[in-house]
Amino acid sequence: MFKIREIAMTRRFTRILTAVAATSTLTLAASGANAETWRYAFEEAIDEVQGVFAQKFKEEVEANSDHTVQLFPYGTLGESADTMEQAQAGILQFVDQSPGFTGSLIPEAQVFFVPYLLPQDTETLGEFFRTSKAINEMFPELYAEQGLELLTMFPEGEVCMTTQEPVSSPEDLNEVKFRVMTNPLLVESYKSFGATPTPLPWGEVYGALQTGIIQGQENPMFFIESTKMYEVTEVITCAGHNNFTTAVMANKDFYDGLSEDDQQVIQNATEVAFDHIIDYQKGLHDESIEKITAAKPDMQVNVLSEEERQPFVDAGEQVEATFLEMTGDGGQRILDQLKADLDAVTD
Incomplete structure (x- = not known):
């Protein structure tokens, strides 16, 4: 039913494929002759940022075409590695995945993990992602080499650390087992910060914090709140x-x-969903802090001063050098263009 490239199929992958195929067959049978069902998987719950983007994308596609978009939130089709494999195989038509999980596939995408590269202001970030030459012209070529059409990138919010003890300097992370995504540069970042980086699939993080296998993790504030990471850590x-x-x-x-008309439907839906998600995130960080402190009044939430941040900034310079060692001239071109794009929206 599906044209599948030569990939190693595990039992879990086979079960996933069977389930998707069965669902799609039923949906297509109820559709018109020219209508198709497009499958879209993402790494978060339906009511989290990626899910909100996906719902708006689905709404726009279905309002402007005869096609249907079927959404698969995190866990429905396995872990991030599974959904990427399915997207490359053509089982999924769309996938939303952080460069944190595609770093080994597209090494240059790890640039987004160079510390202190991106600003935190939502509007500035939105303008940067909307206009960046690196994102909109250079990265699509790299993704195309992996069988992927890059539709857009977007920010999800400032990343904060959750730990068992307060952190005000890299010394406070010494020997702390800190969960990171399976991304080589993120591993290097937390090594430079003094921690012991521990790559883990997301589904194992809550239990690992609860049992003390790890003592920290990082994520945007909305995700810390929605996944209740504050229940098993003491300090943000x-x-x-x-x-x-x-x-x-x-x-x-x-x-x-696809036809030119269908490609335009997808591009238009992407643009509408992008604007929607940037607007949706305004104030989301602070709202999430309020929810966390309401649920756990003794939770410490600390924002480091410029002076306290400086040792982390200094450590980040070595991470940038490591990125360039990993990616060579291609990484240098991406990094230089990203910095030029950032200058254009912050000057």
């Missing part, structure tokens, strides 16, 4: 070191095979 520290970035992609063979 915002050091301003990063803003979570994610990328929405289509399977390239699927996208290239």
Whole structure:
């Protein structure tokens, strides 16, 4: 039923494929001859930022075409590695995945984990992602090499750390087992910060914090609140070191095979969903803090001063050098263009 490239299929992958195929068959049977059902997976719950983006995308596609978009929130089709494999195979038409999980696939995408590269202001970030030459012209070529059509990237909010003890300097992270995504540069970042980075799939993080296997993790504030990470940690520290970035992609063979009208429907839906998600996030960080402190009044929420951040900034300079060692001239071109794009929206 699906044209599947040569990939190693695990039992879980086979079950996922069977479930998706069965659901799609039923949906297509009820559709018109020219209508299609497009499958879209993302890394968060339906009511979290990626899910809000996906719902707006779905709404726009269905309002302006005969097609249906079927949404698969996190966990429905496995972990992030599973959904990326399915998107590349053409089983999924769309996938939303952070460069944190595609760093080994597209090394240059790790640039978003260079500490203190991105600003934290939502409006400035929105303008940067909307106009960046690196994002809108250079990255699509890199994603295309992996069989993916990059539709957009967007920010999800300032990343903050949750730990068992207060953090006001890199020394406070010494020997702290800190969960990171399976991303080589993020591992290097937390090494430079003094921690012991521990890559783990997201589904294992809550239990690992609860049992003491790890003592810390990082995420945007809305995600810390919605996943209740505050229940198994005692302190939230915002050091301003990063803003979570994610990328929405289509399977390239699927996208290239569409009519110009359908491609335009997708582009328009992407633009509308992008504007919607930037607006949706205004005030979300502070609202999430209020919810956390209401649920757990003794939770410490600390925002580091410029003086306290400086040692982290200094450590981040080595991470930038490591990024360039990993990616060579291609990484240098991406980094230089990103900095020029940032200058254009912050001057």
